Amino acid sequence: MPELAEVEYARKRWNPGLGDELLAVELHEKKRIFRGTDTRALRRCLVRQKFLRSEARGKQMLFVFSGDNWLGIHLGMSGNLRTEPARFGPGVHDHLVLRQGERALVFRDARQFGRVRFHHGKETPPWWNAIAPEVHSRDFSKSALREFLRRHGRAPIKAVLLLQSGFPGIGNWMADEILWRAHIVPHRRAGELSEKKLIALWRSTRFVSLASLRTIGRDNSEPPRTWLLHDRWKREGKCPKHKIKLRRETIGGRTTAWCPRCQR
DNA sequence: ACCCCTGTTCGGCG
DNA sequence: CCGCCGAACAGGGG
Numbered sequence: 001m002p003e004l005a006e007v008e009y010a011r012k013r014w015n016p017g018l019g020d021e022l023l024a025v026e027l028h029e030k031k032r033i034f035r036g037t038d039t040r041a042l043r044r045c046l047v048r049q050k051f052l053r054s055e056a057r058g059k060q061m062l063f064v065f066s067g068d069n070w071l072g073i074h075l076g077m078s079g080n081l082r083t084e085p086a087r088f089g090p091g092v093h094d095h096l097v098l099r100q101g102e103r104a105l106v107f108r109d110a111r112q113f114g115r116v117r118f119h120h121g122k123e124t125p126p127w128w129n130a131i132a133p134e135v136h137s138r139d140f141s142k143s144a145l146r147e148f149l150r151r152h153g154r155a156p157i158k159a160v161l162l163l164q165s166g167f168p169g170i171g172n173w174m175a176d177e178i179l180w181r182a183h184i185v186p187h188r189r190a191g192e193l194s195e196k197k198l199i200a201l202w203r204s205t206r207f208v209s210l211a212s213l214r215t216i217g218r219d220n221s222e223p224p225r226t227w228l229l230h231d232r233w234k235r236e237g238k239c240p241k242h243k244i245k246l247r248r249e250t251i252g253g254r255t256t257a258w259c260p261r262c263q264r
Numbered sequence: 265a266c267c268c269c270t271g272t273t274c275g276g277c278g
Numbered sequence: 279c280c281g282c283c284g285a286a287c288a289g290g291g292g
Binding site (some may be wrong): 002003059074075076077078111113114115123162164171172173174175196229235254 | 268269271272277
């Protein structure tokens with residue numbers, strides 16, 4: 001489910017709990033989701049703290065609690081957030097439950113490719129500061145993009161768009177949508193884009209990211225019918241523009257759909 | 265039953 | 279040594 005817009009929507013699903021204290025933290029420390037995390041500290045520090053605010057950056061979320069406590073969540077492939085009534089009993093895949101007086105904040109992740117992090121300290125956590133500039137920020141400049149593409153010059157552009165160190169929040173469907181709009185064939189090596197194509201890529205990256213934040217990210221509504229994403233998983237998926245059959249192939253380890261007429 | 269999957273990490277190999 | 283690629287992680291849905 002989660003790329004940057006879905007992550008933004010997921011983040012807001014815990015908003016009903018803003019300003020309220022945590023009465024209990026329920027988790028099983030053995031779960032893969034907590035790999036590398038001090039779950040004892042997480043439990044000990046978070047209880048009786050107030051949920052102050054949250055933020056999304058790329059595919060990561062940061063939940064800020066009183067007493068200098070920071071909870072990081074990555075949804076992986078199958079993770080999601082929701083709230084439940086206070087007396088709710090967790091299911092097998094509900095790996096983290098934060099109890100408040102009026103409700104429970106729940107993180108579910110069946111496949112456990114996601115991750116929970118915890119940090120106690122005055123400053124924002126190091127793993128949060130390390131996230132690359134968001135693609136809709138000013139720091140995602142044409143020259144930064146040019147440099148990143150040069151550094152990964154031999155890889156297919158599709159694979160490079162999936163690198164979170166350059167395109168935080170971009171995942172499989174967004175990468176396909178971006179390349180389709182920029183008229184770039186997904187096999188093209190990143191170092192072999194013309195200046196014109198590079199600018200088209202920069203524009204479409206920002207467009208797809210901003211427009212999906214305004215639909216999916218705002219209220220989980222669908223982007224316009226003219227987007228590629230509606231057709232890309234269909235067996236007989238067609239290019240929204242030419243109505244010809246999309247090509248499909250594994251590139252950079254992921255199923256990729258593209259229009260052979262639009263993208264060259 | 266079988267195949268596929270909106271993600272990341274790690275080890276092998278060129 | 280660098281960097282790409284496939285496999286592995288694990289469960290649910292078509």
